[in-house]
Amino acid sequence: MSNVTLKGSKEGFVVIINDGSDFEQALKDLKTLILKQNIGSTDDDVIQFTIKTGNRLLTKEQRKTVKTVFKNYPQIEIKDIISNVEDKQDVEELLKANKMTIETGIVRSGQKLEFEGDVLFLGVLHEGAKISTTGSMYILGQVEGIVQAGYPDNTSAAIFGNLENAAQLRIADVIEIITEDNADKLHNHQFAYIDEMHSISVDDLQDYKEVMNESRKRTV
Amino acid sequence: MGISIVVTSGKGGVGKTTTTANISSVLASLGKKVCMVDLDIGLRNLDAVLGLTNRVVYDIVDVAQNRVVLSQALVRDPRFEDNLYLLAASQFADKYVLDQDSVRRIVTYLKQRFDFVIIDCPAGIEYGFQNAVTVADGAIVVTNPELASVSDADRVVGILESMKMPITPHLIINRVRKNMINEGTSMRIDDIVNHLRIPLLGVVVDEDEVIAASNSGKTVVSDKNSDAGHSYRNIAHRMLGESIPLDIFNDTKKVGFFSRVFGRKK
Structure with a gap:
């Protein structure tokens, strides 16, 4: 040859x-x-x-x-x-970015947890605490602090779960402050994502596929 | 060898010094050898709460800087025979004169002589706090039933947990207003304990007697009729491993059936 x-x-x-x-x-x-x-x-x-x-x-x-x-x-x-x-290193980074981390335990005021990839959070996030990841955040535990997905610029990341008691939702560079006015639309079976206006929207879980397809079309 | 326990809170004014004084004097009256260490350098007041101010000759800074030996600086409380001693904080030096090594040296020495070394920690989470908590085997976190205090306690518990002390931090909820709890306007005890998720050592009510006692240099535990004194006694017994049920009070004076039916509404 x-x-x-x-x-x-x-x-x-x-x-x-x-x-x-x-x-x-x-x-x-x-x-x-x-x-x-x-x-x-x-x-x-x-x-x-x-x-x-x-x-x-x-x-x-x-x-x-x-x-x-x-x-x-x-x-x-x-x-x-x-x-x-x-390259082995590239593959490791790729794996890290694509894996799902399961986190339990209490994150207290002033503490900050940082991850890569998607996170399944089963613990308790206290007021004044922060949890952050590069991918999406799936929350089953209680959160009263700041939840950041898609850090620093992944706009296709989303946050799932019961978020009505959270202080702030952050996806990529967009910050949504949770107040009494918008907390009631954030109960279970919901997810937060970045919409076409580049602000955080909340939708029912059953619409996830549709919304994410739309979002992907925009980013490509 | 005794154990060292730091009394801390994060927020100021929640009753660290009062708690230190009361728990220590109960433990001493139960026959334990107790030494209190006031690490609130520059703002000493543990001696005042105990009425020992006049007896302070040397303080912890004198010991740390080797001007006197440790046993010279210990102030004995005459009310507790040979069981209760105090190592006072300095009024004059600033907090940076104490470093971690000298505090560790002093506390290690005291642990050999005493059953309990109770350290009164300064408010905040800076230099003085770090000195106090790194030498302690365990911690008592004091909080009040109010949001700012609980939030600071949460922060402190986080720091304490990351230090992996031999004894997990325990909680005392201080200055609980009975009337506010009954009216539902105060944070609930259950909610605070569920939030902080550390073992509860006791609940102490807010009483005029506590302030009156410390103003006259006595501890409220010496007052047999005081509810707060009773709570502090229970806390000390729990620290010695006795199991005493928590008197979380729903003692809205039990109203009898007849007076409920026929009695006047308050």
């Missing part, structure tokens, strides 16, 4: 860099491959390439050199560089 292969697929042109090859050699072959295509006529539309590196993970410098090769030809550009493998 040669070091560099050009393929056409449904998604467009794909350049596969053989993961068993020497990178320097593959880079040279890539250049000749591009030259062979006789591109350069300025009339054509820009052609996009996806580069697949198989089981090889390119370092930052290697990605840069690949990109500079393409930069010499204004008619072609890189859509994406994809590898079958992931």
Whole structure:
């Protein structure tokens, strides 16, 4: 198998860099491959390439050199560089951001708990205490303090549960202060999220899917 | 070897010093050897509450700075034979002259000589508080049935729990107004205990006698007719491991059936 292969697929042109090859050699072959295509006529539309590196993970410098090769030809550009493998550290971070943490126990006034990912809170959050996470917050315990989801800027995070006694709800950078006036709409089977006006709204749980689909459409 | 207990609250004016004085004198009258340590440097008043001000010659700062040995600075309370001693706070120095090491040294020494070392902690959660709580084996958190006080107590309990003391913090609810509880205008005892979630050591009513007693340099526990004194005695007994039912008072004077039917409404 040669070091560099050009393929056409449904998604467009794909350049596969053989993961068993020497990178320097593959880079040279890539250049000749591009030259062979006789591109350069300025009339054509820009052609996009996806580069697949198989089981090889390119370092930052290697990605840069690949990109500079393409930069010499204004008619072609890189859509994406994809590898079958992931950096271990990146994977760990990804796992952390996607896991559900279960927290019990009492969070007292002046104490602050910080998490990554989603949190299922079964404990008691006292007045003056704060619980914060990067993902969504699912609350089954009593809360009288500040609940922060989607810290610092994840607007698709939501807060679920009985929140009528909470002091504040915070999602991403939006803060909702709970007063006597709005507390009664925050009883069980509700969830709080960021709506299209970028403020916190509360809805019934049965509407969750619908609301979140809307929200996702906006963020994409 | 005795144990050291810090009496703390977070908020000021809830009755830490009164509690320290009363519990200590009950324990002493029950035959325990007790030493009170006033760590409220600069604002000493434990000696005044006990009527011992005139007897203070040296204070804890003198001991910490090695001007005198510890036994010279201990003030004996003559009413309790050889059972109750006080190590007074300094009126003149500021609180930063005491560091954690010297407080620890003093308390460790006192624990060898006494059954109980009761530490009166300053209000707040800063320097003096840190000094007091790090040397203690256990803590008594004093609170009043009011929101600000309970909220501060919550903060203090959080700090105490993170210190992992050998004895879990216990709660005393002080200055409880009987009439307000009966009228339902005060925070309820149950609610406070459920909120703070630490064991309740006792409930003490707000009484004129408490202030009157400390103004004359006596403790209210010496007054046999005082409800507050009775509560403090119960607290001390509970600290010694006796189980005494909590007298959470719904003693709206029991009204008999006939007087309820025929009696005049108040």
